[in-house]
Amino acid sequence: MxxxxxxxxxxxxxxxxxxxxxxxxxxxxxxxxxxxxxxxxxxxxxxxxxxxxxxxxxLPKDWYATIYDPVFKTYSLGDLQFNIGLMNDDFSGPAESTRFPLGSIIPIMASVVQETHQPLLLLLEECVAATTPELYPESTMYPIISNQGCLLESLSSRSKFEPRQKSSEIRLSLQTFTFAMGEEVFIHCKLLAWDPNGLDSTKKACHFVEGHGWELLDNLAQSNLCDCCESKCKSRRQRSVASEKYGMVQKAVIGPFTITDVYS
Structure with missing residues (x-):
């Protein structure tokens, strides 16, 4: 044959x-x-x-084979549209696989589309990994970003925020970690669309750079806003009326994906 x-x-x-x-x-x-x-x-x-x-x-006109469906999700909040998903290595398109060997980098990108708003700054306020698509009190969780924008994983890995291409988009290179090996993993995040001029210690994107300490993604000169990342971050000033009306938080979930042993 x-x-x-x-x-x-x-x-x-x-x-x-x-x-x-x-x-x-x-x-x-x-x-x-x-x-x-x-x-x-x-x-x-x-x-x-x-x-x-x-x-x-x-072949039927509507026939298609089962192929990989990129893990990319969209959420709407008012007239804002939030997107978050796994990306390929250079962030030019969706991830081609949902299996990541331990120690490899998971590229994650989130964005917000604003139709009528003035330009907004998108922040990842909090992210945790879990083995369930919804969080429950008994869920096993692994903190990734906490303390209102501090990338904790950057303290002990190559994880970092990538330079912004535009204010309404944020890119995260997350090094895989030892958690739920071989199981389905979901990352639960809080996305915050904020006034670009309203950064403070509770509205920020900070990562740890070896030899330099904590750095603010959007303005190195203001990296002192990250000083609280290993304690408790609190706002040092009252929110202005202008900033308040631009602050919108959206919960989002990435996954499932799988972290595999490098030898499996």
Missing amino acids: HCVSSKHSVMMVSFCQGALLLSLAAAMAVYADMNVDCGPDFVMLLWTESRPQFKFFA
Whole structure:
């Protein structure tokens, strides 16, 4: 039996594999030589017994093979739209897999789309890993970001916030950690859309840089706002009316994904 494959999309692979199995069974039953030709919208079988035989299968217009569905989610709050998801290595598109070896980097990106608002600054106020898509009192959790914007994982790993491309987007390179190995993992976050001019010790994005200490993502000169990251962060000033009306918090969940042992 031979298989001749013309140009076709990746989604054709599963269908062609099924056709191959069926054709193999048929060929064995009649001791025939068989060819399978897979096109973008058809599968054609040709077998030779006493004379050539053709069978043409047209694919349904709405047919598609089961392929990886990127883990990227959208949440709406008022006239704001929040997005968060796993990305590929250079943040140019969705992740191609949901399995990450221990010690590797998980690229995460969140953004907020504002139609009528003035420009907003997006912050990750809090993130925890858990083994459930919803958090319960008995849930086992692993803190990643806490204390209102402090990336705790950066203290002991290569985890860090990446330089911003725009204020309404935030990128996180999270190094995988020892938690629920081989199980489904979900990351629960609080996204905060805030006035870009209203940063303080409770509205910030801070990560720890070895040899430098805690640094503020958006303005190194104001890194003193991160001094509280290893204690308790409290606002040193009252929120202005202007800042208050721009502050909107949205809960979001990333996952599931799996952290695997490097030797598995």
